[in-house]
Amino acid sequence: MSESIEKVKCLIIGSGPAGYTAAIYAARANMKPVLYQGMQPGGQLTTTNEVENFPGYPQGITGPEMMIELQKQAERFEADIRDGWITKVDFSGDVHKVWVNDVKEIHCDTVIISTGASAKYLGIDSEQKYLKLGGGVSACAVCDGFFYRNQEVVIVGAGDSACEEAHYLSKLCKKVTMLVRRDEFRASKIMADRVMNTENIEILFNTETDEVLGDGQVVTGVRVFNNKTNEKHEIPATGFFVAIGHKPNTDIFKEYLKLDETGYIINVPGTSKTNVEGVFVSGDAADHVYRQAVTAAGTGCMAALDAERYLAAKDSTFEISTSTYN
């Protein structure tokens, strides 16, 4: 083995709530975890101002602050948190190989994948401007809908998730306008029927976003156009929700791991195990249903416990740490 190859017991890929929680558990179980943060240290929550639904913060907390706290908690137990990006993996043998920034090779007894998912946006300038300002653009109705209670919002999307999110918003908001690009939904009939039968949801078919309007700080409306007639009109709204899907960050694993048709890693139900022994998955990389920080953290815990049990079964000198359960 070349000297430049590092050997680690537990490698964690990703620094969102799943990765840091896995690091806390793995470090306390004496697995000496090494965690690579990737291009977005702290993960998706670093793009949001207010997190009000993570237990333990009665006054709420900003996403970036919460992620710094999780990082500090993992470091308190001496998890080795590093800058760097895993660019390649080889899970074909007993030892799992990963490469950092295409250069550094690491051999791992266990790997915990916590690479999350990225919400898709339309990509228009005004959307990105108010997204960055935290001024009313969101890709998560369950996370942010509460901030628009009794207000008017617009949601873009036509699939099952978009229908579910529109329905969720309809229970909080005065009015929800749903923009559907084609002349029909992509969603299942039952989901489409549900939004069509909800009184305070107005559906505009053949309609796309021209611009998100605002006062420079917050969203005040949306200018839309009909893609058949090119007619434009403005809709007053304080919130603009984008529900056009997520892309799980799993491309580098597809040669070795079973993924579903949209790229989410398939885990053994009720566990964090993948189809490769010693490789575990947590958080949004395997979850297209819940997509919440608290569920990501929960599955990060599961992955560390599963990895610990795997190591104990493989190596009789590695004892399951009682501190994990304290």
Ligand SMILES: Cc1cc2nc3c(=O)[nH]c(=O)nc-3n(C[C@H](O)[C@H](O)[C@H](O)COP(=O)(O)OP(=O)(O)OC[C@H]3O[C@@H](n4cnc5c(N)ncnc54)[C@H](O)[C@@H]3O)c2cc1C
């Ligand atoms: C705008 C917004 C607001 C939200 N608000 C809330 C909220 O209020 N409450 C809530 O519960 N949830 C909220 N969510 C959802 C929540 O952020 C996610 O469910 C959660 O962050 C998922 O955690 P994760 O650890 O699985 O992955 P992520 O947070 O997506 O983190 C993934 C990590 O993996 C790293 N990574 C990816 N690929 C690689 C690689 N190849 N090598 C190394 N590292 C890699 C990234 O750098 C990142 O650190 C929000 C999401 C968004 C987009």
